[in-house]
Amino acid sequence: MTTTSFLLRNVTVVDGTGSAPVPGQAVVVEGRRIAWIGPVDSAPSTAPEHVVDGGGRTVLPGLINCHVHLTHDGTPDLMAQVATDTIPIVTLRAARAARVTLQSGVTTVRDCGAADEVAVELAKAIERGMIPGPRVQAAGRVITMTGGHGHFIGREADGPDEVRKATRTEIKAGAAVIKVMATGGVLTPGVSPTQTALLPEELAVVAQEAHNSGRRVTTHAIGRAGIHNALLAGIDSIEHGFYLDDELLELAVAQGTFLVPTILAVDGIIRNGRAQGIPGWVVEKAENEAQQQRASFAAAVASGMRIAAGTDAGTPFNGHGDLALELALMVEHGLTAMQALVAATRSAAENLGLAHEIGTLEVDRLADLVLVDGDPVADITATGRVVLVVKDGVVHRNELTDTGAAVPKAA
Numbered sequence: 001m002t003t004t005s006f007l008l009r010n011v012t013v014v015d016g017t018g019s020a021p022v023p024g025q026a027v028v029v030e031g032r033r034i035a036w037i038g039p040v041d042s043a044p045s046t047a048p049e050h051v052v053d054g055g056g057r058t059v060l061p062g063l064i065n066c067h068v069h070l071t072h073d074g075t076p077d078l079m080a081q082v083a084t085d086t087i088p089i090v091t092l093r094a095a096r097a098a099r100v101t102l103q104s105g106v107t108t109v110r111d112c113g114a115a116d117e118v119a120v121e122l123a124k125a126i127e128r129g130m131i132p133g134p135r136v137q138a139a140g141r142v143i144t145m146t147g148g149h150g151h152f153i154g155r156e157a158d159g160p161d162e163v164r165k166a167t168r169t170e171i172k173a174g175a176a177v178i179k180v181m182a183t184g185g186v187l188t189p190g191v192s193p194t195q196t197a198l199l200p201e202e203l204a205v206v207a208q209e210a211h212n213s214g215r216r217v218t219t220h221a222i223g224r225a226g227i228h229n230a231l232l233a234g235i236d237s238i239e240h241g242f243y244l245d246d247e248l249l250e251l252a253v254a255q256g257t258f259l260v261p262t263i264l265a266v267d268g269i270i271r272n273g274r275a276q277g278i279p280g281w282v283v284e285k286a287e288n289e290a291q292q293q294r295a296s297f298a299a300a301v302a303s304g305m306r307i308a309a310g311t312d313a314g315t316p317f318n319g320h321g322d323l324a325l326e327l328a329l330m331v332e333h334g335l336t337a338m339q340a341l342v343a344a345t346r347s348a349a350e351n352l353g354l355a356h357e358i359g360t361l362e363v364d365r366l367a368d369l370v371l372v373d374g375d376p377v378a379d380i381t382a383t384g385r386v387v388l389v390v391k392d393g394v395v396h397r398n399e400l401t402d403t404g405a406a407v408p409k410a411a
């Protein structure tokens, strides 16, 4: 996986900003970065072996999934998997998930919770080039109340002092972002998705500690009171957000809070159900929330709340590498295809605090590129037809048959 320099010609550029697609373009990658973008005719002269013909396909910024769990794989019964897991097995599973994710055109993910620092360490292994995978912004363990949602991948803490210590401990352990639980959830036994979890003063401490350390903070929040508490605490993004209403949306829009809707997660549980081995209590909770989720997402779209794409990959029947399915659901429920593309590129990068490096195709940004078959602005499912993946200027997937020798088949 050596870094190279090459010219990708004959492509339509969709740059991630929401600007109209520009056909007949070329992109020059030099080392880790994008060096030049413009019309094919005025592209800098390059040795033929360093030219890749994109065949008129569409080039996008490397896609970003703001909510994954690399340590899990979409097993029907997550709790059963957790109960039998060992750290080596979880680590190997996470490495496989990372590879699958990158092959799908996703060059950056936010891992929203994993036990035993597996995701934090995996991020380092990828960064060092030990294994292929997307750039991982890992939350480490989630901060949750005793017995609260995700306690099996979390650090349980109660009261402002314990919550402060837990947040600082995660930062010390290497968390690049903080994930906190403001409500109950679907996949944890004994809690209701709508119940309030950590209290306003506890959430405020988490946000303060995260921000003091220069990190962003996101929260799992399904019920209305929990979302409200999180917004008042100044948390940067809401995962799931099934009970957004006019008052909450007004607050979210004013503060610039992101929503990561994860429509695919509920969808995967309901479509497969008990028949495929998902515990009944999980299916029941998902079914109870599905209607509200769709209504809440539609309201968020109408309000102009900032939306970033995320799948919650790792939850039942929600595998890695399926961001294209989430984008299709976002379009089905109210976004235009271009808005969905922005949600998975520039907006996602902003949500992760990385917009100065990734999320748009611009000179001097990191060379994270994905080439897809078809026109994703006309048909969002084109994002699932990936033929070339470049991360940090390194080619990790190349299905083009007509390229020069400079662009090696990925390891």
Ligand SMILES: [Zn+2]
Pocket: 067, 068, 069, 112, 312
């Ligand atoms: Zn999650």
